[in-house]
Amino acid sequence: MAALRQRCSLWLLTILMFCLYWNPAGSVRTKTKIYIDLKTQSACFRTFNGTHQMGCASSQSGNVGIVYYIQKSEDFDWILNDGPHAPYIVVMDTKDFIGDNVRRLYKRSDRVTGIMVISLPPKNDNSSSWPQDGFSISDSCPNDQAGLYRDSKVYGGCKKTKWNLPGSGLIREDLGIPVFALSDESDVDKILKKCFFKFNERDNGSSRGYPLCAAELKIQMFGAVDTEVCLRRSNQAFSLLPGSIICDPMGDKNNHVTMMNTPQNETRANDSVIIVGARMDSTALFTLEYRSSDTCVSGFVTLLAAMEALWRVKNMIRNTAGAKDIMFAFFHGESYDYIGSSSMVYSMQQGTFPQDLNSDRDDLHLHNIDLQHIHQFVELNQVGYRDKGSLWMHTDPDNRRAKQAQIKNMIDGLKAATQGLNVSLQEADQTQPLPPASSQRFLMERADIPVVVVTDHQAEYTNKFYNSRLDLAEFINATDYPPGLTEAEKYDFVTTQAEMISELATALARYLYEASTGVAPDPNVKDTLTANTSTVTHMLYCFLVSPNCELLKEIVPHYNSESLETALLPYPFYVGIHGDQSQISALIYNLMARFTGELVDLDESHCKTDDHDKRYSYLYVQGNKVGSGKDRQGWCIKSLVQDSDAYSPAFQIDDYDWKSGKYSTWSESRWAKDSLKVRLFLVPSPHLQLLTLLSGLVVLLLSMIITYLIAKRSGEIFQQQQPSEQQPTSG
Amino acid sequence: MDLRRVNNTEKLAMCRKYFFAGFFVLPFLWVVNSVWFFKEAFRKPHYTEQADIRSYVIRSMIGAVIWLAIIITWVIFYQTKRVEWGSFGDSLLFIIPYGSA
Numbered sequence: 001m002a003a004l005r006q007r008c009s010l011w012l013l014t015i016l017m018f019c020l021y022w023n024p025a026g027s028v029r030t031k032t033k034i035y036i037d038l039k040t041q042s043a044c045f046r047t048f049n050g051t052h053q054m055g056c057a058s059s060q061s062g063n064v065g066i067v068y069y070i071q072k073s074e075d076f077d078w079i080l081n082d083g084p085h086a087p088y089i090v091v092m093d094t095k096d097f098i099g100d101n102v103r104r105l106y107k108r109s110d111r112v113t114g115i116m117v118i119s120l121p122p123k124n125d126n127s128s129s130w131p132q133d134g135f136s137i138s139d140s141c142p143n144d145q146a147g148l149y150r151d152s153k154v155y156g157g158c159k160k161t162k163w164n165l166p167g168s169g170l171i172r173e174d175l176g177i178p179v180f181a182l183s184d185e186s187d188v189d190k191i192l193k194k195c196f197f198k199f200n201e202r203d204n205g206s207s208r209g210y211p212l213c214a215a216e217l218k219i220q221m222f223g224a225v226d227t228e229v230c231l232r233r234s235n236q237a238f239s240l241l242p243g244s245i246i247c248d249p250m251g252d253k254n255n256h257v258t259m260m261n262t263p264q265n266e267t268r269a270n271d272s273v274i275i276v277g278a279r280m281d282s283t284a285l286f287t288l289e290y291r292s293s294d295t296c297v298s299g300f301v302t303l304l305a306a307m308e309a310l311w312r313v314k315n316m317i318r319n320t321a322g323a324k325d326i327m328f329a330f331f332h333g334e335s336y337d338y339i340g341s342s343s344m345v346y347s348m349q350q351g352t353f354p355q356d357l358n359s360d361r362d363d364l365h366l367h368n369i370d371l372q373h374i375h376q377f378v379e380l381n382q383v384g385y386r387d388k389g390s391l392w393m394h395t396d397p398d399n400r401r402a403k404q405a406q407i408k409n410m411i412d413g414l415k416a417a418t419q420g421l422n423v424s425l426q427e428a429d430q431t432q433p434l435p436p437a438s439s440q441r442f443l444m445e446r447a448d449i450p451v452v453v454v455t456d457h458q459a460e461y462t463n464k465f466y467n468s469r470l471d472l473a474e475f476i477n478a479t480d481y482p483p484g485l486t487e488a489e490k491y492d493f494v495t496t497q498a499e500m501i502s503e504l505a506t507a508l509a510r511y512l513y514e515a516s517t518g519v520a521p522d523p524n525v526k527d528t529l530t531a532n533t534s535t536v537t538h539m540l541y542c543f544l545v546s547p548n549c550e551l552l553k554e555i556v557p558h559y560n561s562e563s564l565e566t567a568l569l570p571y572p573f574y575v576g577i578h579g580d581q582s583q584i585s586a587l588i589y590n591l592m593a594r595f596t597g598e599l600v601d602l603d604e605s606h607c608k609t610d611d612h613d614k615r616y617s618y619l620y621v622q623g624n625k626v627g628s629g630k631d632r633q634g635w636c637i638k639s640l641v642q643d644s645d646a647y648s649p650a651f652q653i654d655d656y657d658w659k660s661g662k663y664s665t666w667s668e669s670r671w672a673k674d675s676l677k678v679r680l681f682l683v684p685s686p687h688l689q690l691l692t693l694l695s696g697l698v699v700l701l702l703s704m705i706i707t708y709l710i711a712k713r714s715g716e717i718f719q720q721q722q723p724s725e726q727q728p729t730s731g
Numbered sequence: 732m733d734l735r736r737v738n739n740t741e742k743l744a745m746c747r748k749y750f751f752a753g754f755f756v757l758p759f760l761w762v763v764n765s766v767w768f769f770k771e772a773f774r775k776p777h778y779t780e781q782a783d784i785r786s787y788v789i790r791s792m793i794g795a796v797i798w799l800a801i802i803i804t805w806v807i808f809y810q811t812k813r814v815e816w817g818s819f820g821d822s823l824l825f826i827i828p829y830g831s832a
Contacts, residue, residue: 046830057830222829232818233827246827669830 036190038678042119042181042286046221048247049337050650050658050665053226054171057669058178062218062677063113065089069196070096080108084207089114089215091182091191094470098131099168106175114217116678118188119181119289119469134166134464137285138335141436142167142467145661146337148396148433148440155397155433161459163435164466170285171467178217180678181286181469187678191215195680210685218677223247223669228658230667250666251578251647252281252332253585254340256354257307257592257640259317259326259516261615263364271375273325274515276508277341277438278303278380279334280584282573284469290572293473293544294456294463297573298384298501300330300588301539305505305531308595310512312528320517324375328592331438332585332646333575335467337664340646341438345371345445346663347644354642357614365614366642371446376410376515379439381455383504384476384497385462390424391504394453396434399443406450410515414452417511423503428458435461473497473544491541491549498537505531539591547571547583555590555621558632577668578647589643593619597639607636617641734771742771743780750787758798761791 044056068079069091079088090105090112097117105112122129141158149155182188195213202208223230223246230247262268278299282292307328310317317323333339347353348370355365383391393411400407411427418425434440439451456462465471473479478497481490509529513521521529535551542549547567556564563583571583597619600607607620616638623633650656650663658665710717734742746768753760765788772785813820814832 060830220830222827224828224830225832229817229821229832233821233824236822236824244827246829 034681036194036680038182038187038190038680039184040180040182040187040678041676042183042288043219043676044175044179044285045219045287045671046223046669047250048223048225048227048230048665048667048669050227050661052172052174053224054174055669056175056177056179056219057221058114058217058219060220062216062220063089063178064214064216065113066212066683067091067191067196067200067215067680069192069201076101076104078202080104080111083111085212086111087113089116089217091116091118091196093118093129095129095131098133098135099170102168102170102175102179103173106177109177112177114177114215115179116191116215116217117179117181119183119286120185120188130465130470131166135470136164136166136168136464136466136468137171137283138164138167138467139169139172140164140167143334143337143436143440146342146441146664147436148443150661152433161432161435163457163461165460166464166466171283178219179285180217180219180676181289183289191680199682210688211682213680214683215678215680218675219671220675221669221671223667226658227665227667230669245670247667247669248577248579249648249651250333250336250575250664250668251339251343251645251651252575252582253589253643254332254344254646255280255330255585255589255592255641255643256344257328257596257642258354258366258369259310259314260323261640262325262367263615264367265364266367268325268367268369268373270372273327273369273373274375274512275327275329275377275442276303276306276379276512277329277331277377279340279438280330280332280573280588281335281340281575281582282471283335283467284471284574286469287574288569288572289469290574291469291473291570292471292573293476293478294382294384295466295471295573297473297478297540297543298382298456298476298497299380301536301543302380302383302501302505302508303328303330304539304588304591304595305501305536306508306512307592308535309505309509309529309531311596313513313525314596316525317513317516320519322518324516326512326516327369330585330588330592332582333648333664333666334438336575336666337648338438338441339575339648339664339666341441342663343646343648344644345441346649346652349445354644355614356644363612363614366640371442371449374442374446374449376406376450377439377442377452378410378414378508378511379437379451379453380508381435381437381453382461382463382466383454383456383501384478385456386500387456387458387462390426390458392426392428392455392458394428394432394434394437394455395430396443396451397431399447399449399451400430402448403450407452410450410452413515414454414507414511417507417514418503421503421507423500423507425454425507426458432459473540478540478544487546490545491538492534494533494537495540498533498540501540502531502533502536505536542587543584544570547587551591552587553622554624554632554635555587555594557620558622561622575646578645578651585643585646589641590619590621592641593617593637593639594621596641597637600636600638602636604634604636615640734767739778739780742768743783746771746784746787750791753791753794758795761795761798764788764791765795 046053046055046057065087066085066089068088070076079090088111094117105115140162142164144150144157199211199213200208234245234247279296280300282295284290331340334341344353351368353369357365393414395407414425434453435455437453439453442449443451476497478495480496481493485493506529509531510521510526513529538549538551542552547564547570552564553561573584576582604620607618609618610616619637621635621637623635626633648664650665746764749760749764768784768788772781772788775781
C-alpha cells in the first residue's frame with residue numbers, strides 16, 4: 001500500500017512540474033491587470049542653482065490624482081474650486097500649457113498633484129495647436145542677473161526692452177509637482193480614450209461617480225534644497241556607495257579654432273584676435289523634448305558655413321603681413337547663466353586658454369589668448385527669422401561710446417559685406433542695450449572690446465518659442481520640402497532657410513577676410529568666399545531632422561556610426577551635466593576639423609597628437625564611401641581645433657560663495673532608471689474601500705475565533721489513531 | 732540561559748555584571764537586566780541574595796528610564812530642527828533623505 005502511495009505521489013509531482021513549465025494559458029502578473037503603463041519618459045526634472053531648487057518632482061512613491069482633461073477655460077475653475085474628487089492630475093493641450101495656467105495649477109498643490117501635456121505633432125498645418133502668444137521657459141529678461149546689466153540702473157531688468165515677451169519664467173520656478181509631456185500617440189490614446197472619456201468626463205456639468213480613472217506620476221529626484229547643499233551631501237557620503245551622489249553640475253565643452261598657429265615662443269600682440277562666436281545650446285522643460293531651430297541651430301550653422309568658406313583662403317590670410325588672427329568660438333550652456341562663455345573668460349584670465357598645458361618643455365603649443373589680445377567680438381545670436389526683412393546689429397551704448405571708431409568700422413564693414421547678397425543688415429537703436437549674449441561675459445571683464453551682436457530681431461525677439469520644445473524647424477522654413485520626397489532627397493533639397501543662412505555666412509566670411517587682412521577681397525577671392533548651400537542644407541537636415549545623414553557619417557569614428565543610424569530624433573541641444581559630453585558639441589568639433597583641417601596620410605593607430613607639436617589635434621574618422629558597399633575611406637584629419645571645458649568657475653574655485661551670483665551655479669538632480677513613471681488605474685469610491693477593509697477584518701476575526709474553538713475541542717472532532725506496534729502494515 | 736538552573740550566587744553575580752556594564756553607554760543592558768531579573772527580585776519567595784538583586788534591578792530600571800528620556804528628547808529636537816541647522820545637521824546624517832530637505 002505504501003509503495004503504491006509513493007508511486008502515485010511521484011506521478012502527481014511529475015504532472016505538476018510539467019504543468020508549471022508548459023503553461024498554455026500564459027501566466028499574467030496581477031499588476032498588469034490593474035495598471036496601464038504609459039511609455040512617456042519626458043519629464044520635467046529638478047534643477048538647482050546656488051540659492052534655490054527649481055523644476056519638478058513628486059513624492060518618492062509617486063503622486064496620485066484623478067485624471068481630468070482640460071478642454072475649455074471653465075475647466076480650470078472647476079478643478080481648482082468645484083471638483084469633488086480632488087486632488088486631480090490635469091491633462092492639457094499644448095496651446096493651454098502657458099506660464100500663467102501652469103502657475104494657477106501648481107500653486108494649488110492641494111487640488112492639483114500633477115500635470116501632463118499632450119505634445120503631439122499637429123496633424124494638419126493648424127496654428128491653433130500652439131499657444132497663441134508663444135511659449136518660452138526662460139523669463140522675459142533671460143540671463144539678466146548673469147549678464148552685463150545686472151547692476152545697471154539704466155538697463156538692468158530689461159528696463160529699455162523686454163526681450164522675451166512670451167517668457168514664462170518656468171525655468172526658475174519650483175513647480176513641486178510632477179509634469180510630463182506625452183508625445184507618443186498610444187500614450188495619448190490611453191489617457192484620453194481609455195481613461196478620461198470612459199470614466200471621468202463630466203456629463204452636463206456634474207461630475208461622474210466612482211469608479212474613476214486615476215493616474216500615478218512618479219518623478220523621483222534624489223537631490224534637494226540647492227546646489228551648495230546637494231554637493232555637500234554628495235561629497236560627504238561614501239562615494240563608493242551607489243546612490244550617494246545626488247546631483248551633478250551642468251556643463252559640457254566649448255569648441256574653438258584659430259586661423260593662425262601662433263606658438264607660445266612667439267609673441268601675440270594685444271588687440272590682434274577677432275572672435276566670432278555663437279552658442280550651441282538651448283533648453284526646454286522636458287527631458288527628451290529638446291528642439292531648437294532659431295535659438296541656437298541657426299547661429300552655429302551659419303558660423304560653420306562661414307568657417308568652411310573662409311578656410312578656403314587660409315593661406316592668403318596667413319601669408320598677409322600683419323593679418324589679425326580669427327577665432328571661431330562655440331559656447332555651450334549659455335541658457336544657464338552663460339556657463340560656456342564665463343568658463344572661457346575665466347580660463348583666459350587663468351592663462352589656460354586655449355590649451356591648458358605647462359610651457360616648461362620644448363614642445364610647441366598654441367600661444368595663450370587673454371582678454372587683452374581680443375581686437376573685436378562679432379556674435380551671431382538667433383538669425384533664423386527676419387524682422388522687417390532684415391537682420392539687426394546690436395551694440396552696448398557704453399561700449400559704443402568708448403570705442404566709437406572701431407564699432408563704426410565693424411558695422412560699416414558688415415553692411416558692406418552684404419553687398420550683392422540677398423541679406424540685409426541694419427543697425428538697431430543705439431540707445432538699446434545688448435540682448436542676452438555670450439559676449440556680455442567678455443565685456444564684464446574688459447569693457448573696451450568692441451562688440452557687435454547680430455540677431456533676427458530689432459527689439460523684442462521675433463522668435464516666439466525661444467528656449468522651448470516648440471522652437472521647431474518648420475517655423476524658420478528649414479524643412480519646407482515639396483511633398484513626396486524621400487529622405488535622401490530631403491537631405492539634398494536646399495530649403496529656404498539654407499539659402500538665407502548661406503547668404504549670411506557668405507557676408508560674414510567676406511567681412512572677416514577684410515577685418516583680418518585689412519584689404520577688401522578682390523573678385524576672385526570674393527567668389528571663393530561663398531558659402532556652400534549644399535553643405536548648409538545638409539547641416540540643417542542633420543541637426544534638425546535626423547542625424548542619420550551622410551555628412552555626419554563621414555565625420556564620426558566608426559564606433560559612433562551605429563548611434564547615428566539608430567537615432568530616431570535629432571540630438572538634444574540641452575547642455576546636460578559636466579563630464580557627459582553632448583553629441584552636439586562632439587559633432588560640431590568634428591565638423592570644425594573637417595572644414596578647417598587637412599587630410600594627412602596616417603592610419604588609425606598613428607593618427608594622434610604629435611609629442612613635440614601639440615598645437616595640432618588629430619582626428620580619425622570614417623570618411624566618405626568607397627565604391628557601392630559599406631566600406632569607407634578612413635580619414636586622419638590634422639587641424640587646430642581645440643575644445644575646452646564649459647564648466648562654471650563656481651565649481652572650480654575653492655570656497656566659492658554660492659550666494660554671490662558671480663558665476664553660474666546650475667546643477668541637475670540625479671535620478672534612477674525607473675524614477676520616471678506614469679501609470680493609470682481605476683479607483684473605487686472611498687465607501688467601497690472601507691467596506692473591503694472592514695469585511696477583511698471581520699473575516700480575520702471570525703477565522704481566529706473558529707480556529708481557537710476548533711483547537712480547544714480538537715479531541716472531540718478528530719478521532720485519535722493510537723499507533724500500534726503489533727499490527728503489521730498492510731502491503 | 733535558563734535562570735531556574737542557575738544557583739543564587741551566580742544570579743547575583745550576573746545581575747551585578749549587567750548593572751555595571753550598563754554604565755558604558757549601554758542602556759539596553761539595563762533594560763534587559765530589569766526585565767530578566769524582575770521575577771527574581773520581586774515575585775520569588777525571599778532568599779539571601781534577593782535584596783541585593785532587587786537593588787540592582789531597581790537601579791537598572793531608573794537608569795533605563797533616564798536614558799529613554801534623553802533619547803526621546805534628542806530625537807524630537809533633531810527631527811524638528813535638523814533642516815534649520817544646515818551644514819551641521821547634514822554632517823549628522825547617515826542616510827541622505829532623497830528628494831527633500
